[in-house]
Amino acid sequence: MIPSYRIKTRIFTVIVILTNVFGNFLLGLGLRQVGSLVGRSPLAYIFALFNPLVAVGVGLLIAWMLSHMALLSWADLSYVLPITSIGYALTAFMGWIFLHELVSPTRWAGVALIVLGVIMVGHTAPRSPKPDAVAEPETVLEEVFTR
Amino acid sequence: MKWLLVAIVVATTTVGEVVQAMGMKHHGEIHDFSPTALGRVLATLTRNRYILISFLAMAFSFFAFMxxxxxADLSFAVPATAASYVMETILAKVxxxxxxxxxxxxxxxxxxxxxxxxxx
Known part of the structure; x- marks a missing residue:
């Protein structure tokens, strides 16, 4: 089970984005049921975890954390950050559809800019060449084909 | 209160993610995704100092975000905390x-x- 660098970058990028969007979404939905946590005891946070939506949301965010870590083991932070930010656009979209939150034209313009930025960064190689080491020939070839 | 929480989330997220990226680069690229190999990776990571610090920072970030x-609305909270981006990109270079x-x-x-x- 050793997938190629290009395939695993794509797969993990999609997992990181989806677990983040759905995790935050369910957490937000669950916390609306729980009510404000500000100024309440730490126990209130623990009890909030017993809300099913909060629990599933937290589970997805743990999956997000692990897949994000795996992706960072080979890809640059400055690549992963902007690429996975498409999640912000999806979050706005889901808030609009499911939570009936208001999305103004300004916010839609924001979504458009994010998509443009993601396309830009998507055109760069996911990892920087190592400055102090001779790259393995296989890696060099793979990065040439990834572009 | 809203903005104080935003500031806490941004600071802890930045520290958490940059230190996590350091830890994962320190660990090296994950090649094998079989359950046994992933179990070994997780065991190694629990002894990785960078990863432990990043978990601590992210736990703070998570509860502040909650x-x-x-x-606040999710559509305010998520974008507002994205200020961590600029700082993380600069720190990624430096x-x-x-x-x-x-x-x-x-x-x-x-x-x-x-x-x-x-x-x-």
């Missing part, structure tokens, strides 16, 4: 020595602009 979205060319800077700026518009 408090934030219990008092501390992680990543090569950030024109397209990556342009992309990062577009995303930051987009996220700012999203929070208006």
């Amino acid at each position: 408090a934030l979205i219990s008092v 501390l992680l020595k990543e090569h950030i060319g024109f397209k990556r800077w342009a992309g990062a700026l577009l995303v930051t602009g987009g996220v700012t518009l999203l929070s208006m």
Whole structure:
């Protein structure tokens, strides 16, 4: 089970984005049921975890954390950050559809800019060449084909 | 209160993610995704100092974020906390020595602009 660098970058990028969007979404939905946590005891946070939506949301965010870590083991932070930010656009979209939150034209313009930025960064190689080491020939070839 | 929580989330997220990236680069690329190999990776990571520090920072970030979205709309909370981006990109260049060319800077700026518009 050793997938190629290009395939695993794509797969993990999609997992990181989806677990983040759905995790935050369910957490937000669950916390609306729980009510404000500000100024309440730490126990209130623990009890909030017993809300099913909060629990599933937290589970997805743990999956997000692990897949994000795996992706960072080979890809640059400055690549992963902007690429996975498409999640912000999806979050706005889901808030609009499911939570009936208001999305103004300004916010839609924001979504458009994010998509443009993601396309830009998507055109760069996911990892920087190592400055102090001779790259393995296989890696060099793979990065040439990834572009 | 809202903005204090945003500041806490941004600071702890930045520290958490940059230190996590350091830890994962220190660990090295994950090649094998079989359950046994992944189990070994997790066992190794529990002894990785960078990863432990990043978990601590992210735990703070997580609970501050929970408090934030219990008092603010998700569509405010998520974009507002995205200020961590700019700082993380700068730290990626300075501390992680990543090569950030024109397209990556342009992309990062577009995303930051987009996220700012999203929070208006």
